[in-house]
Amino acid sequence: MRLSAYSDYSLRVLMQAGLRCPDRVTVDEVAETFGISRHHLVKVVHDLGRSGHLKTHRGVGGGFTLGRPAEAIKVGDIVRLGEETECVIDCTDREERPCRLSPVCPLREVLDEAAAALFAVLDAYTLADLLRPRSKMRATLGI
Amino acid sequence: MRLSAYSDYSLRVLMQAGLRCPDRVTVDEVAETFGISRHHLVKVVHDLGRSGHLKTHRGVGGGFTLGRPAEAIKVGDIVRLGEETECVIDCTDREERPCRLSPVCPLREVLDEAAAALFAVLDAYTLADLLRPRSKMRATLGI
Numbered sequence: 034m035r036l037s038a039y040s041d042y043s044l045r046v047l048m049q050a051g052l053r054c055p056d057r058v059t060v061d062e063v064a065e066t067f068g069i070s071r072h073h074l075v076k077v078v079h080d081l082g083r084s085g086h087l088k089t090h091r092g093v094g095g096g097f098t099l100g101r102p103a104e105a106i107k108v109g110d111i112v113r114l115g116e117e118t119e120c121v122i123d124c125t126d127r128e129e130r131p132c133r134l135s136p137v138c139p140l141r142e143v144l145d146e147a148a149a150a151l152f153a154v155l156d157a158y159t160l161a162d163l164l165r166p167r168s169k170m171r172a173t174l175g176i
Numbered sequence: 177m178r179l180s181a182y183s184d185y186s187l188r189v190l191m192q193a194g195l196r197c198p199d200r201v202t203v204d205e206v207a208e209t210f211g212i213s214r215h216h217l218v219k220v221v222h223d224l225g226r227s228g229h230l231k232t233h234r235g236v237g238g239g240f241t242l243g244r245p246a247e248a249i250k251v252g253d254i255v256r257l258g259e260e261t262e263c264v265i266d267c268t269d270r271e272e273r274p275c276r277l278s279p280v281c282p283l284r285e286v287l288d289e290a291a292a293a294l295f296a297v298l299d300a301y302t303l304a305d306l307l308r309p310r311s312k313m314r315a316t317l318g319i
Binding site for chain 1: 177178179180183187191213251261269270273276277281282293297301305306308313316317
């Protein structure tokens, strides 16, 4: 069970924006810092701009900054944005027909309860918590 | 965030074995019931046999039965067998070099805590809990 690459990149983009704050960050800087494809990051930054988590800047230099305070960005919400669904199981077969047991099967409920426990933990943390060792993290990135 | 197909199939194999108990089940029956590729199921059944969760029978008819009581099979353990790792994030880049922030980054710890909460829920359920509406489930499968 892995986070999608999209969630992973979203978290890294926001963390770098938070660490650079109040300065702007560019997609190229994030790509270089984390060894991530620029192509994937463009989509992530665009979407985080639309959802208000980033403020994107046009014109000379461009780049982006956090769209709201790090304390107001829940880790759970970022992961929710990046996962297609909060369900950890898809109760269909190869042809997307529902599983024959679906109407009477308790498995989905158990897995939903487990996923809810995971998101409850993520919701208890904000981006600010991920940036707590700020000076060490900035030093590590050479900021 | 999705269960791997392997975990999903493992759960379905064990559920069908539990529902048929004490009769044997064959890979073909599971494949037909759930519309799953026979090819993938063979590996799953083989591995569940090795881990003692299934007892596989050679000879006429073949097939398999549960290797231990349904009450003794934790859902969390089955999912652990099917996931490559309990970590939900891979802190490396495309070339598998560790993330530059790794030594000082709190993200991994937060995600590990979230994954532990998910597994704690799964560990609280056994295969027997997934087979609770037994007569309805058997009827649905035409057993």
